[in-house]
Amino acid sequence: MEIVLLVVILAVFMLPSLLMGRAQKKRQSEVEAMRTAIQPGDRVVNVAGFHATVLENRGETMLVELAPGVEVEMESAGVMKRIEGPAGERPAVPSADTV
Numbered sequence: 419m420e421i422v423l424l425v426v427i428l429a430v431f432m433l434p435s436l437l438m439g440r441a442q443k444k445r446q447s448e449v450e451a452m453r454t455a456i457q458p459g460d461r462v463v464n465v466a467g468f469h470a471t472v473l474e475n476r477g478e479t480m481l482v483e484l485a486p487g488v489e490v491e492m493e494s495a496g497v498m499k500r501i502e503g504p505a506g507e508r509p510a511v512p513s514a515d516t517v
Contacts (some may be wrong), residue, residue, distance in 0.1 A: 461501040
């Protein structure tokens with residue numbers, strides 16, 4: 419009886435942690451696949467919230483354009499998501515005259 423109780427208690431505490439770890443590994447592999455699939459011309463959002471266009475993907479780092487003529491190098495791990503849509507399409511930004 420004591421052994422069965424011990425097994426049940428262990429299962430109650432171990433099962434949720436095993437399931438969460440498995441889901442986390444799956445999500446991590448999906449994010450890594452997304453980061454390696456990024457190609458020049460793709461629009462991305464980094465963890466700071468900056469929207470940028472990828473100019474070069476160098477593996478661990480990538481060269482991105484934040485604004486016309488503003489190119490920076492950033493870590494690939496800093497990419498949070500890729501924005502779907504036609505490459506090169508920029509969101510409409512109001513000019514200083516219309517604000």
